[in-house]
Amino acid sequence: MRVARVMTTDTSLDTDTSPDAAASVDPTVGTEPARTGEFTTLDALESEAIHIFREVAGEFERPVILFSGGKDSTLLLHLALKAFWPAPLPFSLLHVDTGHNLPEIIEFRDEIVERHNLRLHVAKVEDYLDDGRLTERPDGIRNPLQTIPLLDGITENRFDAVFGGARRDEERARAKERIFSLRNAFGQWDPKRQRPELWNLYNGRHAPGEHVRVFPLSNWTELDVWRYIAREQVLLAPLYYAHEREVYERDGMWMTSGPWGGPREGETVETRMVRYRTVGDGSTTGAVLSDATTNEAVLAEVAASRLTERGATRGDDRVSEAAMEDRKREGYF
Amino acid sequence: MPSPTPVQSFQPTAVQAAPDLLRIATAGSVDDGKSTLVGRLLYDTKSVLADQIDAVTKASVDRGMDTPDLSLLVDGLRAEREQGITIDVAYRYFATPTRSFVLADTPGHVQYTRNTVSGASTAQLVILLVDARNGVVAQTRRHAAVMALLGVPRLVLAVNKIDLVDDPAQVFAQISSEFNDITRSLGYSPDQVQEIPVSALRGDNVAIKSELTPYYDGPTLIEHLEAVPNEPDVTDVGLRFPVQYVIRPRTSEYPDYRGYAGLIAAGRVSVGDEVVVQPSGVRTRIAKIDTADGELESAHTGRSITLLLEDDLDVSRGDLIASVADAPEPSQEFTATVCWLAEKALRPGARLLLKHGAKTTQVIIGSLDTLFDEQELALIDAPETVELNQIGRISLMTAEPIAADDYQVDRESGSFLLIDPQGGNTLGAGLIGDALAPLHLPDPASA
Numbered sequence: 001m002r003v004a005r006v007m008t009t010d011t012s013l014d015t016d017t018s019p020d021a022a023a024s025v026d027p028t029v030g031t032e033p034a035r036t037g038e039f040t041t042l043d044a045l046e047s048e049a050i051h052i053f054r055e056v057a058g059e060f061e062r063p064v065i066l067f068s069g070g071k072d073s074t075l076l077l078h079l080a081l082k083a084f085w086p087a088p089l090p091f092s093l094l095h096v097d098t099g100h101n102l103p104e105i106i107e108f109r110d111e112i113v114e115r116h117n118l119r120l121h122v123a124k125v126e127d128y129l130d131d132g133r134l135t136e137r138p139d140g141i142r143n144p145l146q147t148i149p150l151l152d153g154i155t156e157n158r159f160d161a162v163f164g165g166a167r168r169d170e171e172r173a174r175a176k177e178r179i180f181s182l183r184n185a186f187g188q189w190d191p192k193r194q195r196p197e198l199w200n201l202y203n204g205r206h207a208p209g210e211h212v213r214v215f216p217l218s219n220w221t222e223l224d225v226w227r228y229i230a231r232e233q234v235l236l237a238p239l240y241y242a243h244e245r246e247v248y249e250r251d252g253m254w255m256t257s258g259p260w261g262g263p264r265e266g267e268t269v270e271t272r273m274v275r276y277r278t279v280g281d282g283s284t285t286g287a288v289l290s291d292a293t294t295n296e297a298v299l300a301e302v303a304a305s306r307l308t309e310r311g312a313t314r315g316d317d318r319v320s321e322a323a324m325e326d327r328k329r330e331g332y333f
Numbered sequence: 334m335p336s337p338t339p340v341q342s343f344q345p346t347a348v349q350a351a352p353d354l355l356r357i358a359t360a361g362s363v364d365d366g367k368s369t370l371v372g373r374l375l376y377d378t379k380s381v382l383a384d385q386i387d388a389v390t391k392a393s394v395d396r397g398m399d400t401p402d403l404s405l406l407v408d409g410l411r412a413e414r415e416q417g418i419t420i421d422v423a424y425r426y427f428a429t430p431t432r433s434f435v436l437a438d439t440p441g442h443v444q445y446t447r448n449t450v451s452g453a454s455t456a457q458l459v460i461l462l463v464d465a466r467n468g469v470v471a472q473t474r475r476h477a478a479v480m481a482l483l484g485v486p487r488l489v490l491a492v493n494k495i496d497l498v499d500d501p502a503q504v505f506a507q508i509s510s511e512f513n514d515i516t517r518s519l520g521y522s523p524d525q526v527q528e529i530p531v532s533a534l535r536g537d538n539v540a541i542k543s544e545l546t547p548y549y550d551g552p553t554l555i556e557h558l559e560a561v562p563n564e565p566d567v568t569d570v571g572l573r574f575p576v577q578y579v580i581r582p583r584t585s586e587y588p589d590y591r592g593y594a595g596l597i598a599a600g601r602v603s604v605g606d607e608v609v610v611q612p613s614g615v616r617t618r619i620a621k622i623d624t625a626d627g628e629l630e631s632a633h634t635g636r637s638i639t640l641l642l643e644d645d646l647d648v649s650r651g652d653l654i655a656s657v658a659d660a661p662e663p664s665q666e667f668t669a670t671v672c673w674l675a676e677k678a679l680r681p682g683a684r685l686l687l688k689h690g691a692k693t694t695q696v697i698i699g700s701l702d703t704l705f706d707e708q709e710l711a712l713i714d715a716p717e718t719v720e721l722n723q724i725g726r727i728s729l730m731t732a733e734p735i736a737a738d739d740y741q742v743d744r745e746s747g748s749f750l751l752i753d754p755q756g757g758n759t760l761g762a763g764l765i766g767d768a769l770a771p772l773h774l775p776d777p778a779s780a
Contacts, residue, residue: 040351205757
């Protein structure tokens, strides 16, 4: 991930964005002129996100950023580092590890933490499975099991504000989500009891035991995210770029074998050029065929895409029309 | 099952001129077809992707419909789908090659006025919807009044279901004229208001010029949304910079760095400008405008920046850095207009919290002066309470001095929240000054 790269009005983009490109650029004031000119959608969204991060830093005691190593949380971290530059990040990170992550994601997560000298808390679903506090679901999907470790992690560390990378355009139930979303001690979200949000005034007051979920990327679309990643040359985990992988096809998605299982009867493993559009529980998240190896190439694919990222690659939202709404009520994101 | 009327497609390309952002909102009655219009905007701008269309098509078939119900693209919550209404502000996103839109889709029911207020508070343009068969109704007048109150700079009246009336030209002219009378009485000039005859269901005049409306030679809805000016809706107000956070790295590389971080609420700032810090009133100059991407010579409304000052002053979160020429004077006593958002009514003497910019302070409500009767578009003197969804003019006293502008001068610098000190809920939306004055309402009728 690169932070604080001086941008010019020149919109031509570096081609050096492959995952193994040189990693970090020191955030120092460069000799190039800073951005001027028109105030674009991306500028407006960036300023809004930075404003939200700073507001939380001013109002809360112990904020934390949910960081999985995935695309949206990497972008979240990039913006947070920009919001407080040149000071160190005043937040720690929390990862709820399902145990079903692709190893590259965990490697990338740890690399980022080390590079920026951050503090990472990990809550492991497997610890809960080991001692019986949770039991594996018949279908083996672990995303729904994240809720309790997440809430315990929030309670144990007394986090009062929890940043997430959710966007309102991802799913219809999220379209109703506030930027500051109050949760009770059970992490529950009640769509009928949300606080009105007006102008750019955010109300972060909460009682002890409650916390506020904060979504700085609320107003971004998937296309905005990729445009910004390309503009800023944010470096994502290598899974997001095309690479050769041993995969098998299921429900139109290209799946990877792992601790969550492998090909079933009639599914054959083959080597394909793929990239991941989202990274979640390996049992339900698949890759798409792609030869896009740079941010620009991915952006071009996304712009031309006719499928939303969740629809294309996340099996767990397909369960019912109201699946996401139910999960949010339970305290899941 | 046939697909909805096909349209010319916008082909977004990855590399194109950077679009700007317009914040809009919708308001209208439940049955006027608002969800269908919003669904149509998403569909016709190719902002809905294949799997969402598939899901909607499938759900429509399950319900025995013969064409996809575009309103299903936007009615998200289970309770809404069961009742077929929209119960909360939902945010939608669509884009054309030149502009991105954030759309606050607000419910039309009377009991959800608070949502209309929330959605409209950030809108640069609001689309009001009427059913051509019903024309302008009380709801339309109410919504227009709320928009005027909140200082929404532009209105669009979408006259929907125009294909269902017998004499569309005459109906459209009649509705337009009626709406113009209302908006003029609320202080809008004709160039701020646009009426468009549409059929959300069929797509007429949303993205595609309709052949059914030869009597109308104006823009389609999308053309109009792309064409309206997108300057931040400020008057000639100088710099307003609420300090959100003090950046002090205390690292070996930046041992003495002290930057004041925030988002420019109004005006612009340049290196070398003389500024005043409120409430202390101390003057200094801008030494540097910093961002993580490097220094800026100047910056304007809407940008998150960090200011470094020439003098070593005691500035903290909640202070305001403002232009010397027109800085608001700190005060502890205000007249304000408040939209009440809570079940529990507002009474004189209430002790609450007030949040203005980055400052939160205690506040005592003084008198309740007038109540805005939005049904009658009239004022009522000296109400005993201000109830949920009501709007009233009040006086209040803050524990600490606040440097605020009149809301009519600047929306960002003139707005505040009233918060419950116990539960922390947002109780009211406040507008500094007499925001009801420009609505040209008749004199108070004693209740």
